[in-house]
Each structure stands twice: as C-alpha cells, then as structure tokens.
Amino acid sequence: MPHKIEPAPSGRAKCRSCKKTIEKGSLRLGASVPNAFGDGESFHWFHLVCGAERRSAEFLEALADPESTQPEPAALEELKALAAIGVEHPRWTRPAHVERATTGRAKCRHCREAIAAGSLRIALEFVEDGMINPSGFLHPTCALAYLGSTEHILERMIRSSELNDEEVAELQGALSSSSV
Numbered sequence: 001m002p003h004k005i006e007p008a009p010s011g012r013a014k015c016r017s018c019k020k021t022i023e024k025g026s027l028r029l030g031a032s033v034p035n036a037f038g039d040g041e042s043f044h045w046f047h048l049v050c051g052a053e054r055r056s057a058e059f060l061e062a063l064a065d066p067e068s069t070q071p072e073p074a075a076l077e078e079l080k081a082l083a084a085i086g087v088e089h090p091r092w093t094r095p096a097h098v099e100r101a102t103t104g105r106a107k108c109r110h111c112r113e114a115i116a117a118g119s120l121r122i123a124l125e126f127v128e129d130g131m132i133n134p135s136g137f138l139h140p141t142c143a144l145a146y147l148g149s150t151e152h153i154l155e156r157m158i159r160s161s162e163l164n165d166e167e168v169a170e171l172q173g174a175l176s177s178s179s180v
C-alpha cells in the first residue's frame, strides 16, 4: 500500500509525532507500515506538518500519489520546504520531544559525553521497517552538529513536549548556540 494523504474520517487517531489528536476532516499523512504477519496493512498517522518533518520521504511520495488529497496551495510550499530539509538531513527527522534528564547516565549521541541530570535533552527516534524505536538523546547544544540543521526544531519540540516559558527560552538558547 502506498503512503497517502487524506482527510481524517474521525477524530480518534493520534499523531505519531506530537501525540495529539488529529481533528476530524483535517488532512493527515498515512505512512504505510509493512505488516510483519503477512496480510493486512496498517498506517502510522501524522498531522501534515508533523509528517513532513518526521517522515519526509514518505510525505513527498504520498504527495505525488494521484490518490492523495492535495493540501491547500498556501500550506503546500511550507510543507514541501519542511520535507526537503528531512530528505537532505535524514537525522533531522529523528528528534521526537525534549525532556529533563532524570539521571546523569545517558550519553549524548553526538559528543558521547554524559547529559547532566536536570538538564534538557532531545529524545531521538529511529524508524526501521516501519517500527519506531527510541534511539537515545542529544544535548540541545549538539543539535546542529548531529542533525545537520536545527531549522524548525524549536517549533517541533514545543508541539510535542510540555514546556514552560523558561524551558522554551532555555532550549532556544541552547539550539542557537549549537554549532557544527
């Protein structure tokens, strides 16, 4: 089954990226998931913005499919620009949310140094054969070097994480000081 874009028939599905409900009637990306047990087919559902960011290649494939519903022209250019970043920098699709490190045991995927307890860390996910696997953490200051781009990462983290104003400012500062 190809990946597809369609209006959500109900308000029941949750987005795999930001974990929030996809409103009935709004367009959603269905990223086709190979079924390990043979017959049947399932999809991972995303808000379009979330899908363009987290499944960039699948989003562009779905967009090119004549069966898909086309997004509004005003939204389309922005969505394509997001997906282009993900195709150019595949690791940029991996940040899922941001959280405070509860212990100092996890090591950063980029610099391999420990991430201090109490500091913000970016949680990464890796998709393989349709399965979403947690794949470690990143110092926000290592984001640019590891991801290749930090464009729109702050907005994505705000959507997928419960951050207060202070944390948003802290994350923004760390992201903008990250260098290659």
Ligand SMILES: [Zn+2]
Binding pocket: 015, 016, 017, 018, 019, 020, 046, 047, 050
């Ligand atoms: Zn979403």
Ligand SMILES: [Zn+2]
Binding pocket: 108, 109, 110, 111, 112, 113, 138, 139, 141, 142
């Ligand atoms: Zn690091």
